[in-house]
Amino acid sequence: MSRKTLTFVMLLAMLALLVPAASAAPLQQEGQEYTIAKADWLSKLADKYFGSIFAWPAIMAATNQKHLEDSSFARIDNADLIEPGWKIWIPGEAEAEEFLAAYDPGKPELLFGKPAEGQLVVGSWWTAGGEAEGLNGMFGIYKDKYPAVEIVNATVAGGAGTNFKAVLKTRLIGGDPPDTFQLHAGLEVEGYSPEEYLEPLDDIYASEGLEEAFPADLLTMLKAYGGHYWGVPVNIHRSNVLWYNAAVFEANGLTPPADFDEFVTVAEALKAAGITPFVLGTKDGWEAGHIFEDILAGTLGAEGYNGLWTGDTPWTGDGVAQALENFNLMLSYANPDHSAHTWDSAGEFLIAGTGGMMIMGDWTDGWFTSKGFTGYGWAPPPGTQGIFVALSDSFAMPKNAPNADNASNWLKVCGSLEGQEAFNPQKGSICARTDCDPALFNAYLQSAAVDWGQDAIVASVAHGAAAYESWATDYKDVLTLFVASGDVAAAQAGLQQACVDAGICQ
Ligand code: GAL
Numbered sequence: 001m002s003r004k005t006l007t008f009v010m011l012l013a014m015l016a017l018l019v020p021a022a023s024a025a026p027l028q029q030e031g032q033e034y035t036i037a038k039a040d041w042l043s044k045l046a047d048k049y050f051g052s053i054f055a056w057p058a059i060m061a062a063t064n065q066k067h068l069e070d071s072s073f074a075r076i077d078n079a080d081l082i083e084p085g086w087k088i089w090i091p092g093e094a095e096a097e098e099f100l101a102a103y104d105p106g107k108p109e110l111l112f113g114k115p116a117e118g119q120l121v122v123g124s125w126w127t128a129g130g131e132a133e134g135l136n137g138m139f140g141i142y143k144d145k146y147p148a149v150e151i152v153n154a155t156v157a158g159g160a161g162t163n164f165k166a167v168l169k170t171r172l173i174g175g176d177p178p179d180t181f182q183l184h185a186g187l188e189v190e191g192y193s194p195e196e197y198l199e200p201l202d203d204i205y206a207s208e209g210l211e212e213a214f215p216a217d218l219l220t221m222l223k224a225y226g227g228h229y230w231g232v233p234v235n236i237h238r239s240n241v242l243w244y245n246a247a248v249f250e251a252n253g254l255t256p257p258a259d260f261d262e263f264v265t266v267a268e269a270l271k272a273a274g275i276t277p278f279v280l281g282t283k284d285g286w287e288a289g290h291i292f293e294d295i296l297a298g299t300l301g302a303e304g305y306n307g308l309w310t311g312d313t314p315w316t317g318d319g320v321a322q323a324l325e326n327f328n329l330m331l332s333y334a335n336p337d338h339s340a341h342t343w344d345s346a347g348e349f350l351i352a353g354t355g356g357m358m359i360m361g362d363w364t365d366g367w368f369t370s371k372g373f374t375g376y377g378w379a380p381p382p383g384t385q386g387i388f389v390a391l392s393d394s395f396a397m398p399k400n401a402p403n404a405d406n407a408s409n410w411l412k413v414c415g416s417l418e419g420q421e422a423f424n425p426q427k428g429s430i431c432a433r434t435d436c437d438p439a440l441f442n443a444y445l446q447s448a449a450v451d452w453g454q455d456a457i458v459a460s461v462a463h464g465a466a467a468y469e470s471w472a473t474d475y476k477d478v479l480t481l482f483v484a485s486g487d488v489a490a491a492q493a494g495l496q497q498a499c500v501d502a503g504i505c506q
Contacts, residue, residue, distance in 0.1 A: 029092050030207060031062065036086040042079045049090050057103055057111055058096035063088040065113035069145040069409075076111075116146040120406040122395075123171075123181035125164040127157040128344050130366025134427030138234070141422050142413045149406050154178050159343050160286040160463060165191070172197040177398035179407035183231045184464025185221045185392035191469030192396075199397045200228035204408065210415050213433045217457055218392060221465060231394025232415045235429035238362045238448055239389035239460040240294040245350050246377040248275055256357075256379035260298075260326045263382050267333040270356040277333035279355035281341030288483040289476035290462040291359045291381075292327055298383025299323040302456035305387075309459070309466045311504045315496040324488040326382075331483060338483070350376070361391070361463070365444045366428025378444055388455035391463035392432060467502065474498035 034045070042060060043053035050058070056079055066073040066089040074086035082088075091099070103110055120142070126135045132155075139151050156164040161182065171177050172192060183189060192198060205211055211219060214233060222229050244256055252273050257263040267277035282288050297305040300319045307313030314320070335341070335349065344367055349355030351373045358364070359381050368376050380387065395414045401407045413419040420431040425440045430449045438446055459465035461472050478494035485491075499505035 029094075031092045031095060032090050034088050034090050036074075036082050036084050036088060038084045040082065040084070042076075042082060045088075045090065050093070050096055055096055055100060057105070058091055058099045059088065061099055061103075061111045061113060062091035062095065064111060065089075068113045068115050079111075115148045116406055116409060117148040118403050118406060119150050119152055120146075120180070120403055120410055121152040121154050121178040122410065123154045123156070123164065123168060123178035125156055125158055125161045125182065127155050128159070128363070128367055129370030130368075130426060130428050131363055133370055134366060134423045134425075134429075137422035137426050138413060138419050141416075141419050142410060145413070146406070146409060149403075149409075152178075159284050160290070162284045162286055165469075168192070172398060175400065177401060179401040179403045180395045180397050180410050183394050183396040185218065185231060185233050185394050186224055186459060186465030187468050188464025188472070189225050189230045189396070194226060194228075194230050197399055198230055199399055199401075200226075200230065201232060201397065201411065202229050204232065204411050204415070205229050208412055208415050213415065213417075213435070215434060218432060221392065221459065222394065231396040232411045233392045233394040233432035234414050234420060235393050235424050235427060235432055236452055237391045237393065237429045237460075237463070238451070239290060239391060239463065240297060240359070240381050240384045240387065241362050241364065242357055242359050242379050242381040243347075243350060243364055243368075244357045244377045244379070245353050245355065246375050248273075248353050248356050249377065254356075256377065257382055258379075258385065260329065260382045263330065266357070267330075271333065275353070276335045276349055276355040277357060278330055278335075279346050279349045279358040280331075280334040280338040281343050281346030282338045282480065282483050283340060283342045283345075285480050286462055286476050287343055287360075288479040289472075290361065290460075291330075292323070292479050292482075293461050294359055294381045294384060294389055295327050295330070296320070296323045297387050297389055297458060298381055299326055301383075302387045302458050305458050308499075309461070309504070311499075315492065315499050315505060320492055320495065321488060324482065324491050327482070328486050328488065331486065362444070362448060363428045365442070366426055369426070369428065369442065378447075386455050388451050388457050389460050390452070390457050391460040391465050393429070471498055471502035471504075474501060 042056035046055035046059055047053045060076045060079050063073055063076055067075040072087055074088055076082060124135060126132055142151065156167050158164060168181055169192065218233060222231060222233060242256055252269055254266050254269055257266045270277040299322050300313060304313050304319055308315065338346065343360050347358060347364060347367065350358050351371060395411055397407045397411060417433060417435060420433050421436050421440055424431050430445055430452060438449060461467050461475055475495065475498050478491055478498060482491040496505060
């Protein structure tokens with residue numbers, strides 16, 4: 001018998017033994033770790049897990065593949081020389097079968113895994129301090145595991161994805177997507193026609209145990225569209241935070257305002273001291289919508305706010321009119337050049353102490369930290385005590401991603417404990433996972449984690465959670481006009497129309 005024929009016969013034998021055993025032995029769907037015990041050898045394990053002593057190459061190859069990404073797994077050089085205590089990987093049944101079907105014993109190099117290579121193109125809008133560092137932290141973890149992969153940081157600047165989202169849409173439609181991209185958890189995904197352009201990620205949730213890693217409310221939000229997971233979340237952000245310059249407040253004997261009346265008192269005192277009371281940037285067209293969602297929550301309460309997105313709270317009611325009045329009042333204390341500022345350039349006033357207060361999401365905590373500024377205080381914006389306006393950043397995978405394997409490895413890093421611990425303390429967000437070490441986080445983030453555990457959670461509209469993208473865009477556009485005009489009636493009519501166009505209001 002020639003060597004080639006022998007190889008073929010051996011392969012057939014392997015498969016023949018593996019397949020019938022599939023129904024008899026307790027075969028595993030998912031892979032699992034295994035620690036080598038004293039009397040173990042690979043064929044014995046192959047027999048135990050796959051019903052065939054000939055399936056040992058699948059275990060050897062899977063373990064060596066794991067070793068390339070995580071050196072705590074053993075590297076098996078010689079199948080006959082395994083040591084008690086080694087951590088190995090028993091592949092799932094389908095993976096083992098696939099390997100054995102393609103395996104050629106004449107090519108032993110197939111037993112040694114294949115390092116990931118090529119590119120990983122990551123699309124996001126994280127260019128500001130804090131968010132850029134957080135992303136880099138996660139890149140570091142990826143690089144450790146897949147050193148041969150070149151990461152391309154394909155950012156498009158503009159907070160809340162103002163510019164990024166349009167660019168991405170064009171790329172998806174044009175069949176030229178990045179390998180993975182930033183996506184808010186919630187209804188935002190609808191804007192990308194996920195059935196047509198995105199991969200459902202349910203398999204990654206299963207293989208990585210992600211349903212056990214994230215809280216139930218977040219899982220519901222992630223599955224809100226079409227019953228599939230479209231993104232792997234890296235964090236939880238809070239939209240409703242009032243940041244203040246602690247030294248300025250102390251020097252003027254002030255404490256953060258709990259309601260809108262107190263806001264005016266504090267703002268007047270700041271104004272009298274020659275300080276811009278309310279620091280604002282509206283350049284990118286989403287910031288007014290962001291602040292207003294916090295004012296809506298602070299005026300209507302959690303339930304009233306939630307009802308806006310389901311049709312239970314009327315946009316035509318007194319509550320929304322009052323919220324617009326409240327916003328108008330706050331705007332009267334803002335820096336007049338706000339349309340020339342982004343959220344972070346406006347934040348410079350607060351750092352410099354020429355500005356007193358600012359309402360912005362808690363990426364501001366990451367930004368302050370990246371600037372070495374520690375003199376800030378925080379409080380819920382007026383009326384939002386006990387309410388957590390939430391959003392979450394996730395990463396998604398397009399259909400036909402050019403480097404799909406690299407993208408899927410990226411999503412695994414995104415969902416992992418080490419990925420989230422490298423990312424969030426710098427990003428200024430708390431982990432989406434429930435098992436991150438609190439000691440890694442600063443005082444603000446620790447307080448956010450406590451609030452996330454006890455507050456009423458409502459969904460942000462400015463950041464993709466509460467409404468379809470088209471409604472969220474109409475909403476933000478109305479608020480941008482409002483900031484310029486101050487016309488309460490026109491804004492309320494515009495908000496109602498947006499709800500009608502979204503098919504929620506009559
Ligand atoms: C949000 C995003 C945050 C942060 C912020 C400012 O939409 O969820 O992670 O990047 O925009 O750009």
